[in-house]
Structures are given as structure tokens and as C-alpha cells.
Amino acid sequence: MLRLEARPEPSRAMVMLTPIIAVVATMIAGGILFAFLGNNPFTAIRIIFWDPLFNDMVASYTRPQLLVKAAPLILMAIGLSFGFRANVWNIGAEGQFIMGAVIGGGTALALYPLESPLVFPLIIIMGGLGGFLWAMIPAILKIRFNANEILVSLMLVYVAAQFLAAMVTGPMKSPVGMGFPVSRNFNEYQSAFNAELLSNTGLHFGVLVMMAVVVLGYIFLTRHIFGFQIRVSGQSARASKFAGVNPHTTVALCLGISGALAGLAGLFEVTGPAGKLSTNFPLGYGFTAIIVAFLGRLHPVGILLAGLLMALTYIGGELAQFQMSIPAAAIQVFQGMLLFFLLGVDILVNFRLRWDTKSKEAH
């Protein structure tokens, strides 16, 4: 029988290579899938991975759009990665993302039509705070009652979605929206609009904050005592106690940071690219961010690359849909393969396959 045996020391080179192997394997398996659907697999792979970056007609637009699409994913994934390293499992970034958008966006709507340079900084703080407080619920329940943070944070996603629905069908509904459950458009409110900073670059404040967080995340993880503490907590709870790490502080910090970053991502998204609060605002970014965090090996630089890769498959996937009539479902399968292969290759890096033989058992 096949048996998995842990490798004493996984090869460092292989750990770095797994994402690349996973991408190549996805291209091959995806290519076979597209071929079965009657499409030329080479064209499909080229359209998905190459055209958004280098095609003459669309790339000047899609390249900056990669940043726009990836920014919220990367921002959230970096927050999550701290917790995941420390065995604190915040699965509810989606809910914190929504709450950041509702609280921050709601603050802006309450201030409308006040024009002031203070509005934007204020709503950024409120957005971050919204996500932070929402994440404090599972943190406090975990610390006080040892409630499982996976369940609590996940359940709170649905509570947040209902709260959003109640807000946009009630107090935050646009007076000029023809009855639709949508808020006022933020691009009609100069002081709160998260505009493109340079035209046709896609750069908005959220992208800048994302880049800063990548750098800060790197410093924290590698140069700061906090990075050491979460790594120790993740490896051994007992050892971390000896190292003087307070597990409660770790839980609160990990959930708090990931919540605040998710809240910020939600605020930048709603006041910029999305443009308005509506029941359709949550698109699952908080869940995709979990994939991005693991695809990026829980490392800030890896997450940056993983987020961009994920954005590439979205944008390239759209191009493939209308240029080759590949169904949206096939594109989703393709994205799913990416995670599947990553996890699969991961196992082979950390474990080796062994044939279990009788003689061995006897021994």
C-alpha cells in the first residue's frame, strides 16, 4: 500500500519551486480541459497568461487592471498570513471586508455632501476600524471562552452580508436609485471617492496601501519580534510559552490585523472600483484571499506574486471567454486546479511516497 512518510527536512529549493510547478501543471491540465471543450489549448493558455500582459490591443489597459483586481486580495491575504502562521484561523475576512465597506462607506454617506480633505482619511480609519471590530468578536470569544475562531469568523460573514443588505435596503439606500438596494455612487462625492491617482494606471490609494503593507509585512515577519512570535506559536504552542509569548495576545493581534486590513480593502474597493454599496458588493474576495495567502506561501512577497497571478487568471479568463467562447465554469475549474496542484505538490515536497511492505511492518 502507498504510504506518506514525512521528509525530515524538505528541500528549500523545492519549497520555492512548488508554486511554479503548480502553475505549469495547471497549464497542462487546463490545456487538456480546454482541448476537450474543443478549443485550441495553446491559444487559450496564451490568452489567459500572455495577452493581459503583452497583447498590443488590450495590455495597456489590463496591466494596470491587474493591480486593481489584485490589491484587495493581497491586502487581505497578508493580514491572514500572520494568523495562519500562528495557527489562528480567520476564515471570515469576507465579513470583515464587508464591514469595512459598510462602516467606512456609511460614514461617507452620512457626511454627504460635506466636501473636506478630512473626509477621506476619516473614512479610511472607519473602514479599518469596522473590519478590526468585526474580527474582535471571534478573537474575544476565542480568548474568553475558547470558541473555535474558524466557525465564529465564518458565521459572521453571513451576519455581515445580512447587515449590508439591511443597510442598503434601508438607511443607506440611494435617494436617486429608483428603488434599487444600492447606495449613492461614491464617484458623485468628490471628498470620499477613491479616484485613480494617475489616469490609466489603475493606481488608487488602496494599491499604494497594499504596496506599503507588502513591505511592512516583510519587515514584521523577518525582522520584528512579532514575526518570530507568530512563527513560534505556529510551530509549537508549548515552546512559544517558554519563549514568553502570550497566546491570547497572539490571537488578538492576528485577528485584529487581518480584520483591519480586510476592512481597509473593503473601504478602498467600495469607494473606488465598485463605486457603491449594494447587495452584490461581496464577490468572495475574502475567500479568494485565503487561496492567495497559501499560494504565496504565507510570505508577503509570495503573496504579492500570487495575488497578481490570481488577478491574471481572472482577467485573462474574461478575455478567453469572449475570444474563444470558453464557459465561465471552465475558467473557474482552471482556477481551482491551481490550488489543487499547489496543495498536491506541497504534499510531495513535505512527504515522500513509500510502498508499505510486509517485512517493514514486521521490523
Next chain:
Amino acid sequence: MNLIKTLLAGAAVATGLAGAAFAEDKLKVGFIYIGPPGDMGWTYEHDQGRKAIEEALGDKVETTYVENVPESADSERVMTQMALSGHKLIFATSFNYMDHVMNVAKKFPDVKFEHATGFKRADNVSTYSARFYEGRAVIGHIAGHMTKTNTIGYIASYPIPEVIRGINSAYLAAKAVNPEVKFKVVWAYTWFDPGKEADAANALIEQGADVIMQHTDSTAPMSEMKKHEGIIGFGQASDMGQFAPKPRVSSIIDNWAPYYVARTQAMLDGTWESTDTWHGIKEGMVEIGEMTDAIPAEVRASAQELADKLASGEVHAFTGPINKQDGSAWLAEGETADDGTLAGMDFYVEGIEAEIPN
């Protein structure tokens, strides 16, 4: 070795072909869909319209589509990518694409946009919709005759004028043939969510409704109705004929094909202009699907007569005297509603015992 050669050749051909594809001078027409063409409802009919363009205009056009496009920045990006890759006519087939259509249209003055059910227009943005309320009147007429519990359930999507208009129109027609009739309305706050729609259907059945109308796009309510004896409903947006003869006893079909073909032809002829179109049974944009034997012959005949009169203009679905829900007068005896009021309708007519959520 041979295999590698074949693969390399394939790759080379792929790169070459793609270059050529961009150089063709066919008219490229793009569609963005809110759901999948397989929803058998709203998006299905838009996709039928797209196919009709290909059939009618053949190799002069090339049509493309992207499905499941959220009403968010994603829609703006998809439309921009279409415009950049040579599409000259883009159909955006859901209401909340509106602001995104306007944004993209501003950046691409040479590309024409057609936005379904919206109300914002520009030199290169047209809007179009169908007088679904005429169809609602016909099925309301049938429902009024068919209900035994005098309770008609209504699965509504969003409290916007289009949906409220449909509820009013169906209610007035049902009430005209059955003064005892009551409407129960459930707001699903979605256009397409089979789970929610099924729940809504069950909730209405539990409240005693034996006829159910839907203004959501999936066939899930039909599947639920099928599980219960004696519950009937109507196909929404597409015929949903797979549920005939019961529970689906008739349907309102959105037929976009003639409009789509005409607009694309106008692009080819260079005569495309920004317009606002609102067509009904007369023009064939709204069709009444086959009425099955589950409906008594005399009701089928009277329903057909109503449809014919709506088409000829002899009857208007909103003909006075009609009061608003609060009892204030709206239309005097013989007066008919003007399009402006209908387009912005935000009130129920007298007799509906429900509230519009806000």
C-alpha cells in the same frame, strides 16, 4: 519527438491565427450577461437574441459574450476589454450595469452601447426594454380565473418600477375577473438565485397561494411547484416549456431577437442612432407562451383575446378608474397611464395588501 513537433506546430498556428483574428473586418458584437445562458430564463433569451444575429447576418458579424459578469467594476473591465479588442457594438443586459456602461461609453465614443432596462443614455448609448407588464396582465387574467384559494403568490426581485409595475398590472387583471383575489408578495432581492427562489415559492405555497408568479429568472420555483398537487405558475422571461403542461400553464417570453438583429443591421448600414425603445406584445418583444390544457378552453380564449387587444392598442393594461393603494385617485374613468408614470412607478394600486419595502 513527433508529439513534440505536433505540439510546437500547434502553438505556432495558435499564435499566427490569433494575429489574423484581430485583423478581420467583421463587425464584432459583444454581450455581457448577468447569469449563465443556461439559466433558462433572462440570460437564456438574450443569448437566443445573440444567436439570432449570427443566423440572420452570417459572416458579416462575429458575436462574443461573457457570462456571470457581476454588476461591479468587473463589468466595466469586461466592456473595456471588448472595446479595446475591436468590438463596435456592445449589449449590456442587466439594469445595474448602467453607470459602468456610461463610464466605458465616455472613453470609447466610436463604440456603440445598448443597455437593457436602463434609463441613462448618451450619443453612443441606447436603452431598450420590453413592456413586460402587458404579459403580466395576460397571466394575471389567467391567474384570477384559476385560483381556488383566491391567493396568488408573487416572487418579486427588487422593489424597482419595472417589478412594481408588473405586480400592479397582474393584480388589476386578476381582480377584474375575480374580485376576491389577494396577492402575497415575497421580495427575494436577487434576479437569479435558485435556492432563494425555491424558498420563496415554498413560503408562498405554505401561505395558501395556489398560483405563483415570478419575476426572478431561474426555474427553481417551477421545480418546487411541481412537488405540490394543484399549484400552477408561469414561465418567466423564457418559455420554461419543460415544466408544461403543469405546473407551467403559460409564460411571458422576452423575445429580443428582432431588436438585436435590427440594431446590428443598423450598425452595418451606418444608420445606428441613440434611441430609447420600449416594445410590447405588438412588436413581438413580449410573447405569451403556449397556454396548456390545464387552463379551461374559455379562459384560454379570453386570455388570448386580452393579448390581442393589448397588441392592437384597443386595451391598455392600466385603464382607469384606478386608485393608488392609499386611496388617492390616480387614473380617471377611461384614462390610461402615460409612459412617464409607468417608467417611474413606485406605488401599489388600491387593493394590494402589502407594502413596498424601502
